[in-house]
Amino acid sequence: xxxxxVNEFARKMIGNSFVYKVGLESGFPFIxxxxxxxxxxxxxxxxxxxxxxxxxVLPNNLSADHKEYIMLLELxxxxxxxxxCADNGDLTITFESGRQLWVEGFPxxxxxxxxxxxxxxxxxxxxxxxxxxxxxFVQGN
Numbered sequence: 001x002x003x004x005x006v007n008e009f010a011r012k013m014i015g016n017s018f019v020y021k022v023g024l025e026s027g028f029p030f031i032x033x034x035x036x037x038x039x040x041x042x043x044x045x046x047x048x049x050x051x052x053x054x055x056x057v058l059p060n061n062l063s064a065d066h067k068e069y070i071m072l073l074e075l076x077x078x079x080x081x082x083x084x085c086a087d088n089g090d091l092t093i094t095f096e097s098g099r100q101l102w103v104e105g106f107p108x109x110x111x112x113x114x115x116x117x118x119x120x121x122x123x124x125x126x127x128x129x130x131x132x133x134x135x136x137f138v139q140g141n
Contacts, residue, residue, distance in 0.1 A: 006085045006135045010127055013042050013118050018079040019095075022072035029068050031075065031101075040122045048107030048115030053100040075101065089133035091116055106132050 020034035020041065029046040052071040062070070078095040085091055089105015103116045118127040123140030130136060 004137050006127070006137075007083070009137060010083050010085050010118060013120055013125055013127060014080055014083055015040070016080075017042065018077055019075045020077075022069075022076060024065055024069055024072075027065065029072055031072060033080065040120060043119045043121060044103075045117050045119065046103055046115070047117075048109065048112045049104040051102045053102060075099065085127075085129070085135070087133050089115060089129045089131065089135075091129065105129055 014033055015035040016037050017033035017035045019031055021032040023030055029050065031044045031046075033042045033044070034040075035042070050068075050071075052074060056071060056074065058067050058070060075095065078097055078099060080093060081096045082094045083092070086105065091101075091103040091105065093101045095101075105115055107115050113131050114128055115131060116129050120126070120140055124138065125140030126136075126138035128136040128138075
């Protein structure tokens with residue numbers, strides 16, 4: 001584990017943000033947060049399993065991609081209340097509405113080495129969760 005505090009680094013990246021944009025890119029979900037204080041954008045790329053709590057009741061006839069997209073749309077314009085990066089790699093983001101986004105740090109698919117990453121598009125800072133809770137940091141400009 002690095003001497004950098006992962007939660008402090010993540011909170012500094014996210015700041016006072018809200019969900020600005022959501023989507024799927026090449027089949028992988030992403031969320032772009034916009035910091036209301038400095039207009040910086042931070043992208044959360046999800047390569048593994050995630051859940052939205054409380055869980056949504058969705059029709060069974062939807063594809064997995066449609067279900068993921070609908071879950072992400074539920075977060076649009078939600079403001080972040082807190083963010084926790086657990087020792088096992090799990091990421092939990094709690095929103096002011098009480099909703100929680102949970103991203104698993106040790107996905108069932110053994111081919112996924114980086115279950116999630118945060119990337120600041122402005123200063124290029126990155127926080128990469130490696131499978132099982134090892135974190136890699138890239139300091140921004």
